[in-house]
Amino acid sequence: MATPLILSADDYAQSADIDHGILKLIRLGRLTATSCLSLSPRWHEAAAAISPDIRQQADIGLHLDFTQFSYPLRLSHPQLVIRSLLRQLSHKQIQATIRLQLDAFEKEIGSAPDYIDGHQHVHQLPQIRDALLSELQSRYSGKLPWLRISHPAHDGLKGLVISALGSSTMRKLALKRGFSTTRTLLGVYGFNSNAENYLEQLNQWLAVVANGNAKGQPYALMCHPGLVSADQTDPIGQARPIEYEVLAGHAFNERLAALNIMPVKGSELFAKA
Secondary structure, three states, rough: EEEEEEEEEEEOOHHOOOOOOOOHHOOOOOOOOEEOOOOOOHHHHHHHOOOOHHHHOOEEEEEEEEOOOOOOOOHHHHHHHHHHHHHOOOOOHHHHHHHHHHHHHHHHHOOOOEEEEEEEHHHHOOOHHHHHHHHHHHHHOOOOEOOOOEEEEEOHHHHHHHHHHOHHHHHHHHHOOOOOOOOOOOOOOOOOOOOOHHHHHHHHHHHHHHHOOOOOOOOEEEEEOOOOOOOOOOOOOHHHHHHHHHHHHHHHHHHHHHHEEEOOOOOHHHHHH
């Protein structure tokens, strides 16, 4: 049997060039999920581009944000991490920020998110994860969204730091509350690769999937593709068109086939579990 893999693109609604790249990759069958910044100024326009055929091919999730477009709580990532670890964040502000993003998502998409992850992995931080799980249970008790867990594999110091900020606790709490979760997050790197190196990194991540045992918690591969953009403010802007080029290329598709890895929607995979 083919090994399932969720292919998830972050940052939908951040910019038109990112959105166009993600939508093209979904239509090519190279992505099975994208997570949305629902408080972005262009969210209304971006959501309108998510057509029925896109929803059929990919899960549409919430990219929970506390560092870019969020309100009322918005901090730099280092500040957010430190204050959450010290349990100094306002519960009311956390709750209000989560609710605003879910409200905005539901208003434009017309349904609950298929899944939840976090912009800069903030969904797993102390205080935030508890408020998030409680809010999701309250809103969606009949059908909980699945959760992408930020637990990287074989990704050096950056992966260790991401894991240390709460992935194991997030998974344990989520499973205890009845959520379905992914097992391991692939795709962590320094956003400093050329196309050849990024393809090699993809091959390494795919090898982890092919040689692993999901045990009911599938792997998710995170990516940040986009078309070439003139935006000079995006800190990973130079990496996005490289990721797009490689993900859209024949070599990536051939590698998936060679390793018998099947891109799947998490919602469909967990429904069968």
